[in-house]
Amino acid sequence: MEIGGYLNLESNRNNLYHKNAIKLNSGRNCLRVLIRHRKIKKIYLPYYICDAVIEACNLENCDICYYPLNPGFRIKNEIIDFNKDTDFLYLVNYCGLLTNEDIKNYYKKYQNIILDNTQDFFRYNLFNIDTIYSCRKFFGVPDGAYLYTNINIQENYEYDYSYDRMLHILGRYELGAEKFYQSFKENEAKISLLPIKYMSKLTDNIMRIIDYKYCMKTRSNNYIFLYNELNSLNQLELPANIEGAFSYPLLTDNAQNVKEYLVKEKIFIPQYWKEVLDRTSEGTVEYQYTQNILWLPCDQRYTEKEMSYMVEKIKLIAGG
Numbered sequence: 001m002e003i004g005g006y007l008n009l010e011s012n013r014n015n016l017y018h019k020n021a022i023k024l025n026s027g028r029n030c031l032r033v034l035i036r037h038r039k040i041k042k043i044y045l046p047y048y049i050c051d052a053v054i055e056a057c058n059l060e061n062c063d064i065c066y067y068p069l070n071p072g073f074r075i076k077n078e079i080i081d082f083n084k085d086t087d088f089l090y091l092v093n094y095c096g097l098l099t100n101e102d103i104k105n106y107y108k109k110y111q112n113i114i115l116d117n118t119q120d121f122f123r124y125n126l127f128n129i130d131t132i133y134s135c136r137k138f139f140g141v142p143d144g145a146y147l148y149t150n151i152n153i154q155e156n157y158e159y160d161y162s163y164d165r166m167l168h169i170l171g172r173y174e175l176g177a178e179k180f181y182q183s184f185k186e187n188e189a190k191i192s193l194l195p196i197k198y199m200s201k202l203t204d205n206i207m208r209i210i211d212y213k214y215c216m217k218t219r220s221n222n223y224i225f226l227y228n229e230l231n232s233l234n235q236l237e238l239p240a241n242i243e244g245a246f247s248y249p250l251l252t253d254n255a256q257n258v259k260e261y262l263v264k265e266k267i268f269i270p271q272y273w274k275e276v277l278d279r280t281s282e283g284t285v286e287y288q289y290t291q292n293i294l295w296l297p298c299d300q301r302y303t304e305k306e307m308s309y310m311v312e313k314i315k316l317i318a319g320g
Contacts (some may be wrong), residue, residue, distance in 0.1 A: 009202070009205065010209075011205050011208070012205065012208040012209045013208065014208070015208045015209065015210070015212075016207060016208055017121070017122070017207075017210075017212045018124075018133060018146040018148075020148070021125075021133070021146035021147055021148050022146070022147040022148075022149065022153060023144070023145075023146060023147075023198055023199035023204060024144075024145050024146075024147055024157075024196065024197070024198060024199055025143050025144060025145070025160040025194050025196070025197045025198065025199055025200065025203075026143055026144070026145050026191050026194050027052070027116075027118050027132050027133075027134045027145040028052045028053065028055065028056040028191075028192070029056070029145070029194065029195075029196045029197070030132040030145050030146075030147040031053060031056040031057070031090075031114065031132060032056045032059060032060050032196055033147065033149075033151075033153060033196060034114055034130050034147070034149060034151070035056070035057065035060040035062050036060055037149075037151045037153060038088070038130075038151070040060075040062050040088045041062060041063060041086060042062065042063045042064075042065065042083075042086060042087045042088070043057055043062050043063070043064060043065070043087070043088045043089075043090055043114075044064075044065045044066070044067050044079055044082065044087065044088070044089045044090060045057070045064055045065070045066055045067070045090045046066065046067055046068075046069055046075075046090070046092055046286075047066045047067070047068055047069070047276060047279060047280050047284070047286040048069055048092075048094075048273065048276055048280075048285070048286040048289060048290070049090075049092065049273065049276070050272070050273045050275070051273075051275045052192060053090065053116075055192065066279070067079055068284065068285065068286065069285050069286060070285065071236075071237075071285055072097075072237065073094040073095075073097050073098075074098075074102070075106075076285075078109070079110070082110060084110065084111050084112060087112060088112040088113070088114055089106070089110045089112060089113050089114070090114050090116060091103070091106055091113050091114065091115050091116065092116040092119075093115060093116060093117050093119060093120045093123070094119060094249075095119050095120075095242065095245065095246050095247060095249055096117075096119060096120035096122075096123060096242045096243075096244070096245060096246060097238070097239070097242070098120075100126060103115065103126055103127070103129070104126070104127060107127050107129060113129050113130070114129075114130045114131075114132070115129045115130065115131040115132070116131075116132055117131050117132060117133050118132060118133060118134035118137055118145075119134075119137065119246040119247075120133075120244075120246065121133055121134070121137070121138045121244065121246075122212070122216050122243060122244030123243075123244075125148040128150060129148075130147075130148065130149045130151075131147070131148040131149075132145060132146070132147055133145060133146040133147075135199075135203060135207055137246065138215070138246070138299070139206070139207065139210055139215075140169050140173075140206070141162075141169070141203045141206050141207065142162050142165035142166055142168075142169060142187055142191075142203065143160065143162055143165060143191055143194070143199075143200065143203055144162075144199045144200070144203040144204070144207065145199070155196075157196055157197050157198050158197050158198070159197060159198045159199070159200060159201060160194065160197040160198065160199065160200040160203075161200050161202070162200035162202040162203050163202060165187050165190060165191075166202075167180065167183045167187075168180040168181075168183035168184040168186075168187055171183065177268060178266075214300065215244070215299075215300040216243065216244035218299070218300040218302075218303075219244045219245045219246075219298055219299055219300060220241060220242070220243050220244060220245060221304070222245070222248075222298035222299070222302055222303075222304070222307050223241065223242050223245035223248050223298045224240065224241050225298075225304055225307045225308075225311075226248040226250075226296055226298055226307055226310075226311065227240055227241070227248065228240075229307075229308075229311045230248070230250055230296075230311060230314065233250065233252060233314075233315075233318055233319065234250050234251055234252070235251040235252065235253075235292075236249055236250070236251045236293075245298055247295040247296055247297055247298055247299075248295075248296040248298050249293050249294070249295055249296070250293065250294040250295075250296055250314070251288075251289070251292055251293050251294075252292060252294065252318055253292060254317075254318065255291065255292040255293065255294050256291070256292075257317060258294060258314060258317050258318050259271070259294060261313070261316075261317045262310075262313060262314070262317075265313050267310055267313060269294050269295060269296065269297075270295055271290070271295075272290070272293075272295060273290060274290065276289075276290040277290055277291070294314075296310065296314075297310075
C-alpha cells in the first residue's frame with residue numbers, strides 16, 4: 001500500500017459496457033484461451049482474416065481449414081465436411097454487418113461457433129456463443145479485449161501492464177498521428193507477442209470512463225452520413241444504418257489512388273490484412289476486398305464537419 005506522494009490517474013469503478021465478460025489483454029489471447037479450454041483440434045477460418053488469428057491457432061496447435069466468403073461478407077458455401085462433434089467455426093462479424101438472425105442461423109447450422117465481434121463492440125453477446133470483443137479497435141487504449149464464454153476459467157493469470165504502450169495514444173493527442181505512427185506500429189508488434197494475461201488495470205480504468213452512449217450515437221450518425229453521401233459510389237450493398245459502426249467500408253476500383261490522395265490531405269485510411277493477398281488469388285472476393293475496400297473512419301472523434309470534408313475529397317478523386 002502506498003499513501004501520499006504525487007497524484008495518479010483518476011479512476012472510475014462503475015462504468016463498463018461489457019460488465020460480465022472476462023477481461024484479457026488481447027483478442028488473439030481470448031481465442032487462445034477458447035482453443036485451450038474447449039480442446040479445439042480443428043477450426044474453420046475465413047480466408048479474409050488477419051494473421052493474428054492464424055498465429056493464435058498455431059500457438060495452440062490447432063489445425064486450420066479455410067472457407068471463402070460471398071460478396072456480402074457471408075460464408076459462400078455450406079461447409080460440407082464440418083463435424084459438429086469436434087470442429088469449430090470462427091465467424092467474423094465484419095463491420096457489424098451480420099444480423100442477429102444471421103448469427104442465429106449459423107449457430108443452428110454449426111453449433112460450435114466462436115463469434116469475432118472485434119468490429120462490433122456495441123452488440124451484446126447472443127445465444128451464449130463464445131464471443132470476442134476488442135477494445136483498441138474502438139477506443140483510445142493500447143490493448144485489451146473481452147471474452148464471453150461459459151467456460152469456467154480457473155487459471156490465475158497475471159495482470160498485464162500497459163503504461164509503456166501508451167506513447168502513440170498520448171503523443172497523437174498533443175502532436176498528431178504522423179509523428180507517432182511508428183510508435184503505433186511498434187505497439188501492434190508488441191501485442192502479437194503478449195502472453196495470455198488479464199487486462200491491465202490501466203486499460204480497464206480507461207474503459208470505465210468512456211461515454212458509451214455518446215460514442216455509439218456519434219458512430220451511427222457518422223455512418224449514416226457517409227452512407228447517404230457515398231452509397232451511389234459503393235460496390236458493396238450496405239444497410240442504411242449500423243448502430244455504433246466500426247467504420248464505413250467503401251469498395252471502389254481505384255481504392256489505392258484514392259487512398260494515396262487522401263494521405264496527402266492528412267486523411268489516413270487503413271488497409272486491413274494485406275497478408276490475405278498471399279493466401280488468395282486475383283478474382284476472389286477476399287483479394288478484391290483486401291485491395292479495394294477503403295475503411296473510412298466514422299468514430300466518436302468526428303462530427304458531420306469532418307465527414308463532409310472527407311466525402312468532398314473522396315468525390316474529387318473517385319467521382320460522384
